[in-house]
Amino acid sequence: MKHLFSLSAVMASLAALPAMAQDNLRIDGLEVIGAPTDGEMGFQPAVTRLAQDIHDLDWLILVIITAITLFVTALIGWVIIRYNAKRNPEPASFTHHTPVEVSWTVGPILILVLIGAYSLPILFRQQEIPEADVTIKVIGNQWYWSYEYVDDGFGFDSYMIGAPATLSSEEEDAGAIANQLSDVMVAKLEAAGYSRNEWLLATDTSVVVPVGKTIVMQVTASDVIHSWTIPAFGVKQDGVPGRLAELWFEAEQEGIYFGQCSELCGQAHAYMPITVKVVSEAAYEEWLGKAKEEYAGIPQSVQIASN
Incomplete structure (x- = not known):
């Protein structure tokens, strides 16, 4: 002291x-x-494996969320153009679409499994002293x-x-x-x-x-x-x-x-x-x-x- x-x-x-x-x-x-x-902008240089793990995980998630954002934006644009009132004066009356419902359930599950499979080993490496x-x-x-x-x-x-x-x-x-x-x-x-x-x-x-x-x-x-x-x-x-x-x-x-x-x-x-x-x-x-x-x-x- x-x-x-x-x-x-x-x-x-x-x-x-x-x-x-x-x-x-x-x-x-x-x-x-x-x-x-x-x-x-961005992280400071990584000089430990722990820091490099964080950088790699951040990059993986950035790629995933960018792809999701582009896909959703494109989908919204396609729906606006394809199904506007001018092109479809008679709206569809169906209540559900099984393939779509399966895909929007299975797709996020697979994405979360991918993120978990990559991130959990990183978390364990940080916490196991x-x-x-x-x-x-x-x-x-x-x-x-x-x-x-x-x-x-x-x-x-x-x-x-x-x-x-x-x-x-x-x-x-x-x-x-x-x-x-x-x-x-x-x-x-x-x-x-x-x-x-x-x-x-x-x-x-x-x-x-x-x-x-x-x-x-x-x-x-x-x-x-x-x-x-x-x-x-x-x-x-x-x-x-x-x-x-x-x-x-x-x-x-x-x-x-x-x-x-x-x-x-x-x-x-x-x-x-x-x-x-x-x-x-x-x-x-x-x-x-x-x-x-x-x-x-x-x-x-x-x-x-x-x-």
């Missing part, structure tokens, strides 16, 4: 800098991949996230860059206002390795995970319902106070990915972003050593012997 220092001068000097363990990953060649883009290489507990709070690396015995809080908790007295004296973009905030973003484009997305500390490994997130909340999501991973899970839910992902590409709390949780809901950095295994081990030392006070040189 965030450290409290007794000397205000020390606090002021450190407040403008990202956490030490995060500093070695200050972009560090990582590309921002999972972020919203102005003017673009595999054995984790890294387990992280995420706790939603008003209005920041807490992360605990369960197997490694440390944790930290993650605030949006520009949130009240991230501002130093010097920055406030310079005109910085919490949750408002200004030149001071841009400088703060750049000091952390981000740009103006990452405003409302970047956090002072990030979740760091290794590429190609199974990550299990245990999601809960401390006050109201929050929702943890990374669109590029194809994952979203509500955090409910008193309950522990799980999601999993395996990122296939190194990079920086963003999400935001997706459950309306109060006045500062819009200022509760999520940052995940997917790095190489070597970079992850280096970060892990520094994180243990910073957040848990375990020196990197100390090795704990197993029984």
